[in-house]
Amino acid sequence: MAQPDAHLTGRLVFISHSGQDTWIAKQIAKEIETCGAQPFLDEAEIDAGADFEEDIRKFLERADELIVLLTPWALERPYVWIEMGAAWGRRIPIIALLLGITPAELQSRVGVPVLLKKRDLLELNDIDTYLEQLRKRVEVHGTGEQHE
Amino acid sequence: MSDLQVFISYSSVDKEWARSFAEALKQRGVSIWLDQFEIGVGESLPNALEVGLRESDVLVAVIDPGASLRPASLFELGAAIGMGKRVVPIVPRELDPSKLPFELRTRRYLVRDSPEETAGELADSLEAA
Numbered sequence A: 001m002a003q004p005d006a007h008l009t010g011r012l013v014f015i016s017h018s019g020q021d022t023w024i025a026k027q028i029a030k031e032i033e034t035c036g037a038q039p040f041l042d043e044a045e046i047d048a049g050a051d052f053e054e055d056i057r058k059f060l061e062r063a064d065e066l067i068v069l070l071t072p073w074a075l076e077r078p079y080v081w082i083e084m085g086a087a088w089g090r091r092i093p094i095i096a097l098l099l100g101i102t103p104a105e106l107q108s109r110v111g112v113p114v115l116l117k118k119r120d121l122l123e124l125n126d127i128d129t130y131l132e133q134l135r136k137r138v139e140v141h142g143t144g145e146q147h148e
Numbered sequence B: 001m002s003d004l005q006v007f008i009s010y011s012s013v014d015k016e017w018a019r020s021f022a023e024a025l026k027q028r029g030v031s032i033w034l035d036q037f038e039i040g041v042g043e044s045l046p047n048a049l050e051v052g053l054r055e056s057d058v059l060v061a062v063i064d065p066g067a068s069l070r071p072a073s074l075f076e077l078g079a080a081i082g083m084g085k086r087v088v089p090i091v092p093r094e095l096d097p098s099k100l101p102f103e104l105r106t107r108r109y110l111v112r113d114s115p116e117e118t119a120g121e122l123a124d125s126l127e128a129a
Helices: A021-036 A052-062 A077-089 A105-109 A124-141 B011-027 B045-055 B073-081 B115-128
Strands: A012-016 A038-042 A065-070 A093-099 A121-123 B005-009 B031-034 B057-061 B087-090 B110-112
Touching: A012 A021, A012 A052, A021 A038, A021 A065, A021 A124, A021 B005, A021 B031, A052 A077, A065 A124, A077 A093, A077 B073, A093 A124, A105 A121, A105 B031, A121 A124, B005 B011, B005 B045, B005 B115, B011 B031, B011 B057, B011 B115, B031 B057, B045 B073, B057 B073, B087 B115, B110 B115
Parallel strands: A012 A038, A012 A065, A065 A093, A093 A121, B005 B031, B005 B057, B057 B087, B087 B110
Antiparallel strands: none
């Protein structure tokens, strides 16, 4: 995508994921689109290069919701936690989708942020619960908002 | 004397350094938030931490020599950035900057010396701002 900003209208859902989970993240993005929201994949949408991290920051500032795909290896990415913190700071919904680790296992790990709440955690198999809520939020906020 | 409140973010390996650093800052009249000081008996950590983060003006990110960067510290860093707050990394002299995430690498930082010296430098820079 040559112009990163041009296609972004509607409720923007930022999907944070490890490169190893790209296929899964893309499936999630498709589901988000069918809900009428606009997904943004931090791996797939950004051209690799010097501006990579800068671009991520820009999109994260504009996101209406953050999905974090948490697999055991995704936990090792520093950006996962930074992005979660930024979403918390901005008071936008955080949805940590867990695959390969249970909520109890995650919360018992050393050094995991106490501000990440149980209600923010969802197992990937239960994603329909989230998608239903997303559909409702899209209805409330509209699909045609222009982000400035 | 600065009106700014400083949130001190650190990994548990640095508990002692952070405490000495915080006390030295207090000596300089800087208003600080350190979990070791703030969590009273019967008070909930998440609530106190939330208030501390949201009400602070500056986040100081203390990096230990091993750059352990625990999830909690990275989360606090992200929170400060998401809220548009100033971030001051404290970086060990020998640490290769490429080991730091973008959000720390690209900011002006203080070199980590003794807690007292580093506190003095931070206090100076806050007063100058």
